Amino acid sequence: MSTPIDLGRPVSGNVIDLILEDHRRFESLMRQLRDSSSDRDAVRKGLAALHVAHAEAEEKHVYPKLRRKHAITAHEAEHGEEEHAEGHEAMLKVLELKRTDTQAFDDAVEELATALNHHLTEEELTILNPAREEISEKVLDQLGAEFAAERNAQLDADCGSIDNVRRLVEAAEREGLLDDEDDEDSDD
16 A cells, blocks of 8 residues: 655756756655655655665766766765765664654654755755856766666665665765764774
8 A cells, every 4th residue: 555656767868957856856755754644654665765776876977977077076076975875874764663653753754854955955056066067968968867877777676675775874884984973982
């Protein structure tokens, strides 16, 4: 009885437009996730799939190309990856909760919304704006096709499963993309 969630399946287009379409989908899904009358389980699964597919496509195709074209710096790309990892970590907390009608769920959704909204705003300002100014339409369209293909392949591979999100969070921790002050203090 799960509600179908439309995540879109673009195959081409300007990469900036495709990323912005996903950003609007994120905002819509977050509104649905906050709505206690919605099918919150279906929404969180759809949101997890979109979040992972979008992040993986950006990290594999968009950020490296924008760095090579000098539209963004290595720091900006790495910061985007850190924010994706933070989003995955917050998403995992939402996925791990058994029930969607609890205060713990609402708290986890609020944490996810904070991480996601921060990332969307920052990415639009510090990554997409330079891409608009520095990258040709031809390259943006080529990059759009690569982004869409990766995004769709990720969705087809069930990238939003709790096991995959957990694996991504564990990998981000090993790579130092997630701050964990407790571990730093307990090493002594």
